[in-house]
Amino acid sequence: MEKKENQKLLTPDYSIILLKKYPELSPVELRICAYLRRNMSSMEIAKMTNRSVRTIEYTRTNIRKKMNLAKGENLVKHLIRIDSVE
Numbered sequence: 001m002e003k004k005e006n007q008k009l010l011t012p013d014y015s016i017i018l019l020k021k022y023p024e025l026s027p028v029e030l031r032i033c034a035y036l037r038r039n040m041s042s043m044e045i046a047k048m049t050n051r052s053v054r055t056i057e058y059t060r061t062n063i064r065k066k067m068n069l070a071k072g073e074n075l076v077k078h079l080i081r082i083d084s085v086e
Contacts, residue, residue, distance in 0.1 A: 024066050
């Protein structure tokens, strides 16, 4: 993926919505949310960000905790729903 396309992942409007709802999300977590919103797998995200799959999975867990998602609730669906509801 080119750098320009990477920069378009997290639109300003979406990042504002996420930060208003979840102000404790870090910049890295916001970027991971953007990738997840595009329905990318942990392996794909790891390759894109030059991180390990384990690191991405750990970050996903932290995002879920910060969003207080129930154990069975799908993170990707939640992220997409935030975008369409707000």
